[in-house]
Amino acid sequence: MPCKHVIGHGPALARAVAAWRCVAPGLELRPLEIDPAAGQAAIAAALDGLDLADTATTSAFVAADSRFLNGMRLDLMASLRLRGVAMPALVEPGALVADGVRIDDNCWIGAGAIVQHASRIGFNTVIGAGAIVGSGVTLGHSVWIDDGVVIGHGARIGAQVTLGLGVVVGHGRQIGKLCIVDKAGRIDADVAAKTFMHATHAQPIVIIGA
Structure with missing residues (x-):
């Protein structure tokens, strides 16, 4: 089954997961909570722990609100794109x-x-x-x-x-x-x-x- 990693924090993460359930009910959703204050090393370690073995059936979405700052949201997206993961819009x-x-x-x-x-x-x-x-x-x-x-x-x-x-x-x-x-x-x-x-x-x- 195709799966999607939804990565973010707090209400934004919950809302994104709920929205993806509506627009793509056939996806297996795998939420990942990331604390914006955790630091770059901790965030990188969390991303390294994702199961991205099959990028043909795996996609991702970063669901971070303004407290994450636009730059940090961009860093998360860039890290996933470097891993070859598709990131379609929601x-x-x-x-x-x-x-x-x-x-x-x-x-x-x-x-x-x-x-x-x-x-x-x-x-x-x-x-x-x-x-x-x-x-x-x-x-x-x-x-x-x-x-x-x-x-x-x-x-x-x-x-x-x-x-x-x-x-x-x-x-x-x-x-x-x-x-x-x-x-x-x-x-x-x-x-x-x-x-x-x-x-x-x-x-x-x-x-x-x-």
Whole structure:
């Protein structure tokens, strides 16, 4: 029987396992809980313990929430890809994805999310439940889009960006790579790479030299 290793932590792991049971009932699911605070050596040891003998019938999915950080989720995915494991995307029941949308490996599209035509979703990107991604949007790899976020038509979101609850990105806007926008409200101007926007800060902070 084909099997899938579902790797992650806490509620995100439980939700991913439940979703895979719905979309692929014939799979044998093997959840693996990983503590984000365990350190790289412990995480590597856990991955080394997986049964990956037959990559023709074995696949994997990394189900890690924002506490794992986009970079750590990316590291987990990269480790599995180096082992030759397929990592197909997860589109939860109830999500609406237009024909022709490009969805790369290990993406996760939550229940009730809407992704409109001609959009491209980079690998390892998470689109939360109820989020709306307009037409012609480009999402870089390892992006985190929280539940209910709205992204306007033609927007471009760089790699490893986090968009928190209540964020609305205007049509055609660009969010540079490695930004964290965790302040509810509408973004009507482009945001430079490595910008940090949080409700506790009156003004955006740009990280220089990182």
